[in-house]
Amino acid sequence: MSDTVSQIARNSDKDPLLSPALLAQLERMELVSRKIFRGRMKGERRSKRKGQSVEFSDFRNYVAGDDLRFIDWNMYARLDKLFLKLFMEEEDLHFYTLIDVSPSMQFGNPTKFRYAKQLAGALGYIGLCRTDRVKIEALDGARHNNAPTLRGRSSLWQMVSYLENLESKNTVSMTEAVKAFCLRNTGKGILVLITDLMDKSGYEDALKYLVARDLDIYLIHVLSQEEIDPDITGDLKLVDCEDRDIAEVSVSQRLIDRYKQTLATFIEDARDFCARRGIVYTMTSTERSVDRLVSRYLRQRGLVR
């Protein structure tokens, strides 16, 4: 089984991570944050903060110490009062993508891992096109991460190269990995977490860490078809690919039905958990194409427009 999975993975690996058609489609999109975050550098994004862009926002009375360059002299001439002209601040956006790199992501056709990379690449490209600060990280729990912070369209190939070289790692608790990420990155922005949520210790703590960071969080729950509709029969010894845990089951239709019920409950719980914490939850199957996911589902959920 695992041989077959890796075979499929290899086959799908031959395809380019991001096709030119997809790239062309992505160039027209932009990432939307439901919150305004202070960027470190000016970007192409209008900020709530009044800043130094060309787009006028408002007036206010002059108080001592204000920058004289922003006084509206025309108004002073007309009203004999000093007003300060306020402009919209254009900022860049922190766009983080976290990819679950646990071995369980190596299942499916294409593998969930590959799918996650494609998705991360697609979203990252949108960010790059809008000169957002794009950072894609693997949830490997490492204290020091060599993930590059990318900016500008020219960084596409750097991003793709990084993604291609990303490998599935040993099992790390999702909570630990997220905690490590939070310690490393203090900036605010949009965070897309691509995972299958198959962590026996639970995903709730991990998400709570992220929520605490006041990030605009999108959770993309990737499941392979074999997880959604298992095609197995007989008396089986199911071996967990991560912790080698064994579940002995005699697969019957009843059991399959019950499994689907459990999965549905699991998804519903995750959706509910996310909704209550302001996380946008999207469940997708690896069979759903990335461009469709981005252009339709994520657009519907307001991540892109």
Added chain:
Amino acid sequence: MLPWYQWIILGFAPPLIFLLYFLKLRRVPVEVPSTYLWIKTVEDMHVNSIWQRLRKNLLLLLQMLTVLMLILSCLSPGCEGQKLAGDRFIFLVDKSASMSATDTEKGVSRLEEAKNQIETVINRMKASDAAMVISFSDTEGVDQSYTTNKGLLKRKVKAIKQTQRGSDMNRALIAASGLANPGRTSDKSSGSDVQVADALAATMYIFSDGAVKEIPQFFPGALTPEYRPVGALEPPDNVGITAFSINDQLDAGGQVQIFSRLQNSGMEEKTVGISLYIDNELRDARRVTVPGRAIPKETLDLGQDNRLANIEQSTPGAVPLNFDLTAIAAGLEKATPIRLKIDDDDVYMLDNEAYCVLNPARLANVLIVTDFNRPLELATSTDRMKKLAEIEFQDRDFLKEKTYQDNATLGVYDLIIFDQCFPESMPASNTVFIGAIPPTDDWKVTQELETTPIIYTNTSHPVMFDVQMGNVSILAGNVIEGPKGSISLIDSIQGSVMMIGPRAGFEDLVIGFPMIQYEENGDTSFNTDWHKKPGFPFFVQNVVVTLGSGSRFNALRTNSPGQPVQIKPIFPFPEIEVKNPGGQTETLKPRPDTSFLFSQTDESGIYEVREKGASELDQLFAVNLLDRLESDLGVRDELNLGYEAVEGKTTSEPARKNYWTWLVLLALVILSIEWFIYNRRVFI
């Protein structure tokens, strides 16, 4: 039932299957992204894994159910079972003719019903119980000696065949009590009396309708007899022929008559149609009303199970029935079969037909060799004697003639009487020697005697029927001694003066004293006054009838089924064929006296005798049961065994209904369901 250790072994089966089921289950390992959801799916799998598996495992449950059914079937569940007392059983099965009556509740014959009842008892036997099977009619046979093999017992019981014979339980009882009541032996020298073997107590079940002869001398000893009457509670209507014979033509003034007797074993009178067939042609038909039992039903007590008690005290109704055959007999040229038939069917068909054979009159061929014996001449010249025999008188010189020698060798004479003479060699016929002894070493004169009184006459021998010798005087004679097996007919003080002895199939009668004393001067005087007594003509007639085969002249006496029949054909054939009523033929070889012995007379009817290969009939003989006891279908309420009356116990044995076969069937069904589920994966 199984012994305890087998139960223990059987008890290990379910846990073993249980364990094996999990051991044998080879689960295919499959790698999955995460067992997280699967474990959540069977959330309490690890907590109650065994019960969880059991709950999930329909196949195991079905297997356990199958085994449970099989174990239950080994318990041989049933209802209304009774524990049999004792551990040894003897089944005595009556297979006499009356057991063929079909008056049972199920409409099967009494024998079949008895077999079913025995099977029920066998089923109730414990595994360690031993039983033997003895079937009896007028003879007995041990069908199966003591065995614990129930299957064998059932087979042997099933193999018991109905006979057409009467019933005599005596010998069967002796066989049954063989082990239960072992004999004792006494040693003369030590004077001790020891028991040869330990008595093995047994319960003896007698399955019979009670129509058996009296058993006056039987001591049950260690046997516990239990009588199981088989048959209807009330005597069924059955009209049967219990007597059928042709009279002695000589006694009836030339009339030939058939005497028959019809018996009705039912309580009510019954009218039946009777047909008489002569040579298979209907000659007479009548309607006859036969009265019912002498005692009405109301006066009889009801015994156990509402069976009429003491039925034997109420004799069946009977009516005589005669047919005159004089005209037919006069024109008779060959042996003719006669058949009397009751046209109305009833539950017991064996007594609805009776057979006899009417032979054309044939005279016995008797040669008397004497110089002069007036009393003998007188005694053989009666009318009756002329109808019995053709008597030829010759003097002693005739013995030297070739005619005599040829005839004697061929056995032409039925009887030769040698009066004070003897031949050179013994002829092939029965002989009587008067005042002489046969020229063989077997016969000896042991003593001459003077005037002597007769102290004993053996009147039980047919030759001496109605012959009184008490006042007969004998002046002189010899005390004689015959060969082995000789029977003394007249004893004097010194010894026997008249004996009859066997000689290779013939019989020689030797009278030790002459009738007439020949003086040297030619005068004669009587040596005895026997000829003046009425016993003498009877004696001569008895001799001619008994030794001259006089009984063959008229209708042969009929034989009972199973009894051997001695056949003496007209000529000494080298081989004969006997054809039974069923059409089967048996070839017989002669005995030394040129007669044949036929023993396969199990079937009632007319038997045909002819020379082997010949088409011409030599003779016929009839075999009939004609047993009043068998035709009386009233089932006896109790059996008298010796001094003990054994009451009949419930005929309808509390049938143990066995369910084990159903359980096995159910187990098979469950197994099929399991197979279906496993192969079609309808559930798993």
